[in-house]
Amino acid sequence: MTAALPGAGLGVGVVGGGFMAQVHARSARLAGARLVGLSSSSPESAARAAQQLGFDRGHASLEDLLADESIDVVHVCTPNALHAEQAAAVLASGRDVVCEKPLATTVADAAALVEQAAGAGRTATVPFVYRFHPLVREARDRVARGDTGRMLTVAASYLQDWLLTADDDNWRVDADLGGASRAFADIGSHLVDLVEFVTGDRIVRIAGRTRTFVADRAQHRGVTNEDAAALVVETAGGAVGTLLVSQVAPGRKNRLHLEVAGAAESLAFDQEHPETLWLGRREGSVLLPRDAAQNSDAANRYSVVPSGHPQGYPDAFAAFVADSYAAARGEDPDGLPRFADGLRAAVVTESVLRAAATDGWVDVPA
Known part of the structure; x- marks a missing residue:
């Protein structure tokens, strides 16, 4: 049945x-x-x-x-x-x-x-x-069971080009509608969530810069929220990393990339190519495909079609909504992002703005 x-x-x-x-x-x-x-x-x-x-x-x-x-x-x-x-x-x-x-x-x-x-x-x-790509769950599972070893570094970026020129405009550039932060609040929040979700480690200190490169747009003058943010971060577990967020990167349409280096193994996920996970080793790096025979149960739960039949963003979004409805019925799906995760994103975003304004390191509240 x-x-x-x-x-x-x-x-x-x-x-x-x-x-x-x-x-x-x-x-x-x-x-x-x-x-x-x-x-x-x-x-x-x-x-x-x-x-x-x-x-x-x-x-x-x-x-x-x-x-x-x-x-x-x-x-x-x-x-x-x-x-x-x-x-x-x-x-x-x-x-x-x-x-x-x-x-x-x-x-x-x-x-x-x-x-x-x-x-x-x-x-x-x-x-x-992005938590709901099968190979993101695979990456998280590999970190959790210790395959990567002690976490050393993180290099992550989220790059778009849809607000590259002065002719490109949108309500988000208006701080009254989009908020004091734009690029980081809108897409950097995804990036930080993915870093912390995959590694199970929290960012605790941030230093960095934000920039508004296009202050005058077709329908908005004196734009104040940022086009890009570049950050150096430290995690609770002692890892260091860099985060780059931009909505003015020519040729990058929606490129979220995460690379984590552990003492034993590295892994990298690119959401524009979500059907493979790169595994870096001292001897012999490999591309791990989305494949039920090679992936963990955590990944296979979100594989809705057999390997070789590509999945992408719509499938990840559908899985999120399905899990939200399952939770509304009383279930407790693993990894479902709730309002507490939205609060976490707001806390990190506010810390990014403080770091940029004070020109130094700031602690991210727990």
């Missing part, structure tokens, strides 16, 4: 009608949930997006959406500055919530959401979806 999909019987609401709303809606449908309602910046845009994405109806406002009793879980996919208020409203309505990152633009708001979710007893997750 085939097990029911984790979203079977769940009614889903989405706040927002842009690209991320499309990704969330597609993943919700794959998990077996029903797309019930969508709200956006106006009743007209909500009606249009609802029709395009296959929702039963558009809602005139978030309040209207939360009054819909057929909605069980709400995905928040709006500009960053709205996340905290809207996620809090969803929790207050007694529903489970999936909130896009950054969870909040301040540590205080993120901490308040963690406390509210715990008090309400609701499932509250953040889509750090």
Whole structure:
């Protein structure tokens, strides 16, 4: 007998009608949930997006959406500055919530959401979806069982080019909508989450620089949040590393790369080529494929098609949403990123801004 999909019987609401709303809606449908309602910046845009994405109806406002009793879980996919208020409203309505990152633009708001979710007893997750590539789980498993040996160094980067020129513009460059941090809060948060998830080690000290290279854009003048950040880090376990985050790297579309060097073995993952994991050894480095016969149970849990049939970002996102719905049903999936992980990202982001402002090392609060 085939097990029911984790979203079977769940009614889903989405706040927002842009690209991320499309990704969330597609993943919700794959998990077996029903797309019930969508709200956006106006009743007209909500009606249009609802029709395009296959929702039963558009809602005139978030309040209207939360009054819909057929909605069980709400995905928040709006500009960053709205996340905290809207996620809090969803929790207050007694529903489970999936909130896009950054969870909040301040540590205080993120901490308040963690406390509210715990008090309400609701499932509250953040889509750090790169955790859900099978070979990321393989890398994490290899580190945890000691294959890499003592952790020595980390070299990680997340590079994009979509905001390279002055003609490139987006609401995220407006600090009132995107937050005081842009590149790091939006994609550096993914990078730090992946580093800490794979290694099981926390970053405890940071020094670095942020830069705004394009201050005047097509529709925004005097941009203050950063285009790039370059960091040196220390971990609780004694490793050192470098992190580079940029949205102005020509030719790099969405290149998240993580390389960890241990005393016994190195490993590297590139999310633009997620079907192989590089294993570095003193004698003979190898490329490990996604293959049930060669991978751990932790990796195979997220392999949805046989080796040789490529998986990628949509599959990772779908796995995250499926695990979020499983948690809403009372399960406890390993490695599910919850609001506490969103708070961690906010703490690290704030530490990055402090390090850049003070021109020295800063401690990252636990």
